[in-house]
Amino acid sequence: MIKILDREIPNLITELTVEQFEKLTDFNSDTTLDPIERHLKIFEYLGIPENEFNDVDVENFIDIIRQFNEHPNMTYPTVDTLEHEGYTYKAEMKMTVRDSKLIEKYSIGKEKGYISNILAVFFKRQDLGPVEHYTDAHIKHKSKFLAKLPASICIPYISFISEKIRAQATPKLEGGDTGAVDGDSEN
Amino acid sequence: MTLEQWTEIAKIDKEQGSIHYNSEVLYILTDVDVDELDIEELSEMINQCKWATSEPSSQWRREVEGMIFKPLNKLTLYEYIDLNYFFNDNYLINLPYICAILYRQTKENEWGEVVWEPYEYDCKIRAERLMDVPITDVYGVIREFLKFREQFLTTYTNLFEDPLPPEPAEGYDDEEDDPDTEPEKDTSKWSWELLIYNLCNGDLSKSDAIGGLPLYYVFNMLGMKKELDI
Numbered sequence: 001m002i003k004i005l006d007r008e009i010p011n012l013i014t015e016l017t018v019e020q021f022e023k024l025t026d027f028n029s030d031t032t033l034d035p036i037e038r039h040l041k042i043f044e045y046l047g048i049p050e051n052e053f054n055d056v057d058v059e060n061f062i063d064i065i066r067q068f069n070e071h072p073n074m075t076y077p078t079v080d081t082l083e084h085e086g087y088t089y090k091a092e093m094k095m096t097v098r099d100s101k102l103i104e105k106y107s108i109g110k111e112k113g114y115i116s117n118i119l120a121v122f123f124k125r126q127d128l129g130p131v132e133h134y135t136d137a138h139i140k141h142k143s144k145f146l147a148k149l150p151a152s153i154c155i156p157y158i159s160f161i162s163e164k165i166r167a168q169a170t171p172k173l174e175g176g177d178t179g180a181v182d183g184d185s186e187n
Numbered sequence: 188m189t190l191e192q193w194t195e196i197a198k199i200d201k202e203q204g205s206i207h208y209n210s211e212v213l214y215i216l217t218d219v220d221v222d223e224l225d226i227e228e229l230s231e232m233i234n235q236c237k238w239a240t241s242e243p244s245s246q247w248r249r250e251v252e253g254m255i256f257k258p259l260n261k262l263t264l265y266e267y268i269d270l271n272y273f274f275n276d277n278y279l280i281n282l283p284y285i286c287a288i289l290y291r292q293t294k295e296n297e298w299g300e301v302v303w304e305p306y307e308y309d310c311k312i313r314a315e316r317l318m319d320v321p322i323t324d325v326y327g328v329i330r331e332f333l334k335f336r337e338q339f340l341t342t343y344t345n346l347f348e349d350p351l352p353p354e355p356a357e358g359y360d361d362e363e364d365d366p367d368t369e370p371e372k373d374t375s376k377w378s379w380e381l382l383i384y385n386l387c388n389g390d391l392s393k394s395d396a397i398g399g400l401p402l403y404y405v406f407n408m409l410g411m412k413k414e415l416d417i
Contacts, residue, residue, distance in 0.1 A: 097210050097229045098222040104204035130223075164226055168206070 004064055005053070009046040011068050013076065014152045020046070021151030022115040039065045076155040082123060084145050091122040093160050098134060103161060116147040118161070119154050188239060190283055190325060191318035192216060196240065197279035209233050212240065247327030251320050254290035256328070257303055259335040264405045265398030266306050267339075268379050270332060278329050283314035285332070286325050290317065306399070343406045346413060 002011045010016045016024065027033065027042050039061075040050050053061060082089040095103070099121050106117040120142035124133050132138055146153075192215050199211045206229070210221045213232055216239055221229055249256045262270070266288055273281035273288075292304040317325070340347060386405070387393035397405070411417075 095226045096222065097206065097224050097226060100206045100226050100229075101204070101210060101222075104206045108202070108204050168226065168230055 002068055004043065004068070005048055005056075007048050009043070009048065012071060013074070013155060014150055016151040017148055018116045018119065018151050018154050019113070019147040021154065022113070022147075025115070026110075035065070036061065039068070042068075074152075076152045078156040079153045082146075082149075088126045089123040089142070090126055091124070091157070093156075095161070095164055100164075102134065102139075113143050113147060115154055115158075116143040119143070119146045119157060122157055188216070188243075188322045189318060190286065190320045190322050193243075193322040193326075194280055194282055197277075197282075212236065243323050243326040245327040245330050246323070247331065248324040251286075251290055251324050252316060253292070255293050255301075256289055257291045259332065260403060261303065262402045263306060263399050264383075264402050267402045268398070269310070271336070271379075274332065274336070282325070282329065283317055284310050286317050286320070286328065287311075287313035289328055289332070290325075339402075339406075343410060346406060346409055 001008045001015055010020065013021065023045055024042055027038050027045070030038065033041065036058075040053060043053070044050050056064070078093070080091045080093075102121050103118050106114040106121075111117075117139060120139045121134075123142060123146065125138075125142075128138070195215045196212055199208050201208055206226070210229060213219065213221050213229070213236060216236055217232075221232065224232075247256070257266075270285060270288055273285050278285060287310045288306070293301050294304075296302050383394050383397055384391070386397045
């Protein structure tokens, strides 16, 4: 945790929840915000209202930003088993085509809760079968409790997905192979 | 690959991502449910089917399923209107309907001339008959029609131009300010219907006869009418 203007807010992956991590990721990838605006929004989201920075001069604010973003080198061990409401959820570092399609859908849509949705694809309740694993309602249910867990849980899975996507990037059918023929014509 | 498989592939929503797209393509081509495969296995299968989404040759066959490609300069007004609609909508997805209009049954009349099947059949039913045709036999008709249409639109360009808006009365900057100028109705949505309505002078019982006239004949007449202002 870090203390800013007498308020303690989380700044490490181990301290942020999955939900907070997702929100911070969204702020960080919002290209319409400059670094100052972006951090004002991040601090406000984590509990420091924007107006509390009114009397902070720019140099001090930049120093606050630097401290907030200073993270020690950490490793994030893979958590592959979770207990929730008496049920066991297990995850494997493995992606079937069905998993990948869902993960792709959540990543493209970037709807609220997309990171916990992605995590929900990996964690499967042990007493359920493949059909139940992928129903919308069940994914939402898992996503809800996963969103409140420490963000460090999602890091190994996000790295795994990135690695897989990189490996998949070369061989693909989709895209430019069809040449100029898009099927729509103007006249 | 058949025409049916090609159009099924064309219908896949690419916005849902490449894994979705690739797995759908494989499902259409192989009928294998790839959902439970590992992502690496999908990759291997994709590599083997790369040819599937490359653009087919622009060659096409004059005869398929016992039907003959109707020369485009022999199209009737109704045939052209429907083809134009299918092309504007999405010519990849609509390719079976396009082929259903272009490939026709023929017979020889007593003078030994080729008589084309009238355009009175259900396009959807005819399209079903063509679904198993190899895509390479018919894909080239897309380019053929686009080339024809471009040439046709160039020939009759003056008939497709919007007429100039009426001049505003003196003292008004534009027609919107002129209280005596009727605001122009947007007729673009109904352009073909309006053309037929005008050609049959509002007597819709004549519309089928007009629609069955050769396209070039209709447009030559329209061109003459415009030039002579009659």
